[in-house]
Amino acid sequence: MWKHIVRKEDTVVDATCGNGHDTLAMVKLVVDESNRGCVYGMDIQNIAVENTSLLLDALLNPNERKLVKLFNACHSRMEDIVPKCTSVRLVAFNLGYLPGGDKAVITLSETTLPALEAASGILAPGGLISVIVYVGHPGGMKELETVQAFASGLPVDDWVCSKFEMINRQMAPLLVILFKK
Amino acid sequence: MWKHIVRKEDTVVDATCGNGHDTLAMVKLVVDESNRGCVYGMDIQNIAVENTSLLLDALLNPNERKLVKLFNACHSRMEDIVPKCTSVRLVAFNLGYLPGGDKAVITLSETTLPALEAASGILAPGGLISVIVYVGHPGGMKELETVQAFASGLPVDDWVCSKFEMINRQMAPLLVILFKK
Numbered sequence: 001m002w003k004h005i006v007r008k009e010d011t012v013v014d015a016t017c018g019n020g021h022d023t024l025a026m027v028k029l030v031v032d033e034s035n036r037g038c039v040y041g042m043d044i045q046n047i048a049v050e051n052t053s054l055l056l057d058a059l060l061n062p063n064e065r066k067l068v069k070l071f072n073a074c075h076s077r078m079e080d081i082v083p084k085c086t087s088v089r090l091v092a093f094n095l096g097y098l099p100g101g102d103k104a105v106i107t108l109s110e111t112t113l114p115a116l117e118a119a120s121g122i123l124a125p126g127g128l129i130s131v132i133v134y135v136g137h138p139g140g141m142k143e144l145e146t147v148q149a150f151a152s153g154l155p156v157d158d159w160v161c162s163k164f165e166m167i168n169r170q171m172a173p174l175l176v177i178l179f180k181k
Numbered sequence: 182m183w184k185h186i187v188r189k190e191d192t193v194v195d196a197t198c199g200n201g202h203d204t205l206a207m208v209k210l211v212v213d214e215s216n217r218g219c220v221y222g223m224d225i226q227n228i229a230v231e232n233t234s235l236l237l238d239a240l241l242n243p244n245e246r247k248l249v250k251l252f253n254a255c256h257s258r259m260e261d262i263v264p265k266c267t268s269v270r271l272v273a274f275n276l277g278y279l280p281g282g283d284k285a286v287i288t289l290s291e292t293t294l295p296a297l298e299a300a301s302g303i304l305a306p307g308g309l310i311s312v313i314v315y316v317g318h319p320g321g322m323k324e325l326e327t328v329q330a331f332a333s334g335l336p337v338d339d340w341v342c343s344k345f346e347m348i349n350r351q352m353a354p355l356l357v358i359l360f361k362k
Contacts, residue, residue, distance in 0.1 A: 152348045161349040167333045167357070168342040176348070 015075035020052030075115035091119040096134035136171035196256035201233030256296035272300040277315035317352035
């Protein structure tokens with residue numbers, strides 16, 4: 001879905017870097033010879049930012065690596081990190097806990113909601129917010145409710161909000177997509 | 182999604198022809214110079230079969246038109262219509278009432294369930310059942326429950342069953358996708 005939306009030289013945001021796999025994929029989507037694309041990555045856990053940085057250092061060339069700006073910060077602080085008037089094409093959330101990390105440290109509705117509000121504000125028309133919600137851990141269902149409540153309240157004239165879920169595998173992660181017209 | 186699954190020369194089934202727009206789209210997906218593709222179309226309402234036939238006559242060339250076999254029959258009779266041992270790549274359902282037709286005549290859970298069972302039986306591995314469910318009319322919610330119950334019972338080792346729905350437009354139609362591994 002990202003490939004249908006993101007173009008070379010775009011600015012995009014990985015709101016929850018985790019181990020950096022999405023950040024890496026985003027760089028590949030925005031990079032071209034001009035080196036004008038930009039990826040803002042953030043994570044509240046320092047170990048996640050370090051893991052992301054290591055992954056990018058290993059798999060990107062120096063010009064690609066320069067396109068990424070990493071921040072050890074909560075995704076609810078997105079508006080402080082992304083410069084004002086930046087036209088953002090994609091904001092991606094991967095909620096839950098850090099794979100391989102401390103499962104007691106999870107994203108919480110209290111910060112996910114302001115982060116979604118911030119994302120909806122900085123997103124350019126024609127842009128996308130994608131949210132993966134893991135419902136198989138404690139707190140996951142509450143987070144899904146938060147994301148759904150936010151999405152269902154966005155005006156239908158300006159947003160297409162949809163949910164994609166597996167129905168023959170219990171507790172499978174869900175994808176929520178918020179497209180700004 | 183159909184385009185990712187259906188190949189030239191495939192056999193596909195439009196289980197609910199309606200006014201024929203999906204049938205037409207299916208022909209375009211399977212046709213090539215060999216004229217070996219095949220589209221089975223069925224609808225319980227004779228007027229729907231007539232509308233579909235008129236649309237296809239108007240918009241297909243004679244070779245394309247020959248690929249379509251239309252039947253005035255309930256979708257639950259699919260197994261009688263599609264020859265045994267046919268390897269079917271796609272079965273599409275568009276549930277609810279005929280657009281522009283009698284809104285009192287709707288697809289019913291009692292026939293939709295056996296139709297889904299038949300479709301799952303004739304589908305080839307790598308094939309897809311797509312179901313559009315309109316929940317905005319009386320009986321629509323019951324039909325969604327029927328489709329979901331059927332899909333959620335398919336074994337996860339053999340099927341990927343998913344649901345796609347809008348969440349900021351009430352009563353929007355839903356898409357249920359059953360992919361046979």
